[in-house]
Amino acid sequence: xxxxxxxxxxxxxxxxxxxxxxxxxxxxxxxxxxxxxxxxxxxxxxxxxxxxxxxxxxxxxxxxxxxxxxxxxxxxxxxxxxxxxxxxxxxxxxxxxxxxxxxxxxxxxxxxxxxxxxxxxxxxxxxxxxxxxxxxxxxxxxxxxxxxxxxxxxxxxxxxxxxxxxxxxxxxxxxxxxxxxxxxxxxxxxxxxxxxxxxxxxxxxxxxxxxxxxxxxxxxxxxxxxxxxxxxxxxxxxxxxxxxxxxxxxxxxxxxxxxxxxxxxxxxxxxxxxxxxxxxxxxxxxxxxxxxxxxxxxxxxxxxxxxxxxxxxxxxxxxxxxxxxxxxxxxxxxxxxxxxxxxxxxxxxxxxxxxxxxxxxxxxxxxxxxxx
Numbered sequence: 001x002x003x004x005x006x007x008x009x010x011x012x013x014x015x016x017x018x019x020x021x022x023x024x025x026x027x028x029x030x031x032x033x034x035x036x037x038x039x040x041x042x043x044x045x046x047x048x049x050x051x052x053x054x055x056x057x058x059x060x061x062x063x064x065x066x067x068x069x070x071x072x073x074x075x076x077x078x079x080x081x082x083x084x085x086x087x088x089x090x091x092x093x094x095x096x097x098x099x100x101x102x103x104x105x106x107x108x109x110x111x112x113x114x115x116x117x118x119x120x121x122x123x124x125x126x127x128x129x130x131x132x133x134x135x136x137x138x139x140x141x142x143x144x145x146x147x148x149x150x151x152x153x154x155x156x157x158x159x160x161x162x163x164x165x166x167x168x169x170x171x172x173x174x175x176x177x178x179x180x181x182x183x184x185x186x187x188x189x190x191x192x193x194x195x196x197x198x199x200x201x202x203x204x205x206x207x208x209x210x211x212x213x214x215x216x217x218x219x220x221x222x223x224x225x226x227x228x229x230x231x232x233x234x235x236x237x238x239x240x241x242x243x244x245x246x247x248x249x250x251x252x253x254x255x256x257x258x259x260x261x262x263x264x265x266x267x268x269x270x271x272x273x274x275x276x277x278x279x280x281x282x283x284x285x286x287x288x289x290x291x292x293x294x295x296x297x298x299x300x301x302x303x304x305x306x307x308x309x310x311x312x313x314x315x316x317x318x319x320x321x322x323x324x325x326x327x328x329x330x331x332x333x334x335x336x337x338x339x340x341x342x343x344x345x346x347x348x349x350x351x352x353x354x355x356x357x358x359x360x361x362x363x364x365x366x367x368x369x370x371x372x
Contacts (some may be wrong), residue, residue: 165196168311169212201335216331238322248255259302309316329369334347
């Protein structure tokens, strides 16, 4: 759903124009409002775009969606053509497109390509995007550090090195750096890249890196590492060839059991998904590990099971949230530096700040894990 109107009513004096109007529009759906002159079509549209206030009812627009509105009567300057007036409305978009073209000319490769109904990154753009975000994060850290020096504040005692081995965790770290720029006045965080999870554990145990953001796994307990939980992270179900009657928004376990499961590799390494997979197998669910080529090829309905950290800011009109248990525990893994006062001060600062940032980081309001 991208637009919902619920019980909209509007009167001008004693004349009631709209009475308890309700409808909704789904993504990619086209709708028309028809009626005789004076029926209230323009009034309803003005209420939807916010030009008029309704006497009763509410208008809900999906987060991230914007509205464009061409009124029946336009205040056009006589010196300009209709084409020029339409260009003025689109000027911010046209200027942004020109900036993109200028940047592509400087880079000498294309960042975006047009596909039906949307614009997506090119292969070169997908490769460039995370590296550009890393440079921006490092730039912001450098600015914060320089301001601290200029203001004669105490600079960081040392850099904190955060271990990571998965692209999703890297993107999370870059966004975290941007949203907690105040901590850059106290700590300069650097992302240390590891080839795999085993290398992350090794670097933490040896003290080569300070901490890592991970979903709770029995694996690092076996390595003698310490886990500090921050949030409960839901499991997402991405429909493959979904039937028309598949529920939207959330799925119970009983509903999810009706479809083949396509777990990603990381599922076998988290505490929550180990239990989830076992529950599914005990109840007879079919699943095809990693990729689900068979389901994609033959068209049978399936659910790709993904922890929310690997699919951040999901479109909940398409992706489903699994209602089973409280979800993964997402948090900080510590090794040799668990007693380091600088590291623990940073961890405590994140524990205080992150609960208010979960929606910006993940697109979902997450339940914090209470300290025991």
